[in-house]
Amino acid sequence: MSAMHGVKPSERLLDNSGGADWSGYGRTYGEQHYSPLDQVNAGNVERLGLAWSLDLPAGNTVTQPIAVDGVIYFAMGYSFVHAVDAVTGKLLWSYDPEVYKTAGPKQHAGWGSRGIAWWNGKVYTVTHDGFVIALDAKTGKPLWKVPTLDKDDSSYVTGAPRIFDGKLIIGNSGDYGAVRGHATAIDAETGKTLWRFWVVPGDPAKGFENEAMAMAAKTWSGEWWKFGGGGTPWNAFTYDPETDTVFIGTGNGYPYNHRVRSQGKGDNLFLASVVAVDAKTGKYKWHYQANPGETWDFTFTQDMPLADLIIDGKPRKVLMAAPKNGFYYIIDRITGKLISAEPFVDVNWASKIDLSTGRPVENPEARYANPAVVRPTSLGGHNWQPMSYNPKTGLVYLPANELSARLSDDGSGAGWLPPTDVTVGGGPGFAADFKVKDGGPRNYTSSLIAWDPVRQKLMWRVQAPRMVPAGVVSTGGGLVFQGGIDARFSAYSAVDGKRLWSFDTQAPSVAPPITFSVKGRQYVTVLTGFGTSSSSGGAMLQRYRLDYRTMARRVLTFALDGKAVLPPKVEPDWSKPADPDYRPNPALASQGAAIYAQHCTLCHGFGAVAAGMAPDLRRSFIPLSEETFLAVVRDGILQPNNMPKFDNISAKDLAAVRQYIRAQAHNPESDKETEDFGQAM
Template identity: 55%
Template structure:
């Protein structure tokens, strides 16, 4: 069979099944991605061109799933492990930490090769942005990876040897890559992040998969109209005001890329602007295209076709970087080619992917910033005051992490439902008293954007907060069923032709639900949180399910406070590749003992609340996203309240200023003034000594 790695060509096809494994149900064409995509492989992030996160295999189904057992496991070192593996031709590939790649024999777990991209060491200040690699892709015998420092690399899938490397962003700007590349029709698509720290103009690049040659580039925000004459600047500059290009504009596309081979188009989901505050970013207003938009471009040339903007003049970090799912569903009794997205602003959108016309939009979580979407104009009906200009801090839903973060939803053509890992949480936001004439960042690039006061997910607790697995009907725009989940950081989902939905949980469970009813059918104690999305594939007529344990991403920082009850510890948390099959009999060792959250030894500590308060502010700008609000980490990085490092000035400066732990993923803050480093150290020591004393 001619396999077209990741994106394939969409077509209605009957899948030739492995005997006893895949009975080839009648499925939507977007589920398999087209002619040549082997149903037994999972070679890309969403598996197919439609980004459905759906497997057509059904050996593991509602009847046999209780017999699912562990087939093999592999222990990973401490690092960010919140990534999805891929599988092709009997080999499972993983990317953990900052693009450290491993290849395993899929049926046995035998390690075949390893490749270290050295991204941590090569990233410099870019290491302050992002949380490591979120995925990789396979096509034509090559494995494609993207690194924090902006390299796109093609590896030989059999040996792990580099074939070519392309530098996709400048080495000294604020752009970085965390998302998975996508491959289609011999081309590789990659974007980048960085609009939370400033100084970048978003774009998406397309490369030749065989050679690494740049084929085209589409800018997601306009440049300086006086010198930039690209298509985006001509189309979008009139929707901006001031001199936005001096700050870059933002609009980075770091996660949502979907290829439509039927229409030969590519759909790009774009991010927030820089700075967040509309008044600071674009004085005089304007929609600021193409921020917070889904943009359709020609796959061969990168030329603009259409766009839909979810939040004109976006200023809440509401973005369309969540996965874009393709499907054919009945609208008004007729099949309609659609794209579906549950972005961060809390509304579920269904668009006609041929024209970009909005077909429907309804809230899937609690929303207070708008009352709805105007179906005539496609624009949101914003509530008075939602733009927060001149307002004291007030409560607004959803928060900056969003009603749905980047962890993927899945879609089953059999049930017609979208399975969304949802987050229901508000934020406290406002800009009264802020000096909007300038950016006030104590370190560049910072981990917190400029121009608004926001507590985001750090504080406070809200009455209706929580996370859910929601089965969403995109035709009726209603929840068919919903499962309350522990904590505020739900795992990515996978649907299968066996009538199942798989999802991991922060409380060390990996679950399988009935896709039609939401009934829990199977649960496994993973001894560690599971947040990464799983995959399924078949080798030798046997279906497998693989997932990576451990937490990371924004979950351990933004949601650290809400995850304290689960006592997730960066240093002791087990990170493993787990692979399951019917009849599997392998076992896991017991979970390590919990690390007591007690005051560390610090005999020289002297309380200085004034210095600690200065450190509080500097810490939450430079450190809180990874190490947690108020020091309450939950797996993304070590809990510094119980660390012995802050007690030693030499050790703390060695790590923070000199970069002693850069190879482990801890960035160097050599531009942070020594007095601010000392203030952060005092703040952390104070937090530590306020913990209960060891008994």
């Protein structure tokens, strides 16, 4: 029994709960990202106004809050947890786990936290280096802390934990190193590990953990375990209390290239799959694999809402998914049998999904033995930003991407070895060139689409600026809320997609919003600011003038007749410091470009063009001084500010990186917006 208002924690998370709280990542066990609240509706949303705002420190704010009993909880940056009064915006407490002291090289993959969890008077965050920390929800006092990762491997954690019937579920992340995916269940009261489900098999010589791993091993070839295999289930978990089943969405293979990872042979279970397991024991029940022999970084780690649909005149209990590969899947969640699958974006890697076998009918050229234009790309037709299923309209509201890339085998072959560091340029076994002329009419765009899952049909589309989609929430009031890279937070009609209201957030608002009520008043909350791996694409986002130092990172909360106003926007200073000692050295800069691409792009952007997650180094004084540069990059004097140290890079290579950054500062072409994420992802 919860100490808060005498309500059982599980009752808050049922799909038919009233909607006053948003106490889990998808609000409920079914992860629909839908609220039945209708006080704010299509008829009065023009009265929606800012109730309050709260300024936040620097760090990733592309994270979803939760709201329980009038308190908003969220974690930004590296699991820096805040509790805020939902009515007044007053900060009640904060907790910084000081991840930089323990994370080591894991901090090099710097996405930060996507969300947190609540259960029975406790708030839970999972740090980047895999520690689950339980906090007292009233005071923020740490209650216990337990590890879920090997401190010496290449994995880390970026996804939000879920709590299903008293069990906290968290998966590991890490598709840039030799990682073996796993999901771990922990007792939410004590921190005791209850079970672990491994996504891919390990070394056969050491024996398999269970029958599921022995079965999966038959679908692999070569010495895959030396590469880890991948499959990290970092984001997508759903729970069906009727059958006591946890559904796990799994990730891509590692390395990406099937020919390198598994000699081009076998389905490689359980990559790119949904796996159903017993919630009490973690025992395998069934699986459906969307991409047998996955070779494109086509993860199945996008949210998987549950629903009860009428299909062909019969009620069906289904799991829905819109993974990276661009098909919308309807799966019987009792049996795992595929019911239907149709493309929701432009797809050319497969012509269809064969419903008799459940397997894709692939375009052989898409496996890029020879260079081939493939769509979607590793960025996905849909990425991690959550979609929303609205049971009142029967529609799914989905942030979709349209992007093509020319893929080619990088020639690494059987001699390929995984990197020794957690980096963005980890040698995936293929090269991706995003500068393609035949990418389709909507290439490099994103959109909000309404999708009928029963008819598998597009109902409407709202084109979004550039290719940075935002998470969505839909409501019983006939509204769909979504932010954007263009600093506009909007409410759309759930019926036809008409924009009914918008607000200038002064900064990107691409985090998933939530809605809840306190004492009968409905609120809508979203965090502003930019982060995650999208920040690497600063070169294609220059029109938005995204500046780390001046970006308005805030919590914004709205209600009917809200009267608060934001302070004036602070305009960034785009000047570059004088560098009279700079001398061109194209050869050294070229060497530095490759090293920079591997270690620095994730935060500071391809081409040294940042997008707000970290400073734009072309405009920084730090690279001008060798002493200062080494103190920051090699020695880590800014680690408390979440700048990792790279003491594994040689002095020679650091000199090359410094030369490259200074060269880019003197390169006028770097100030021009491009449509390129870089040559290798």
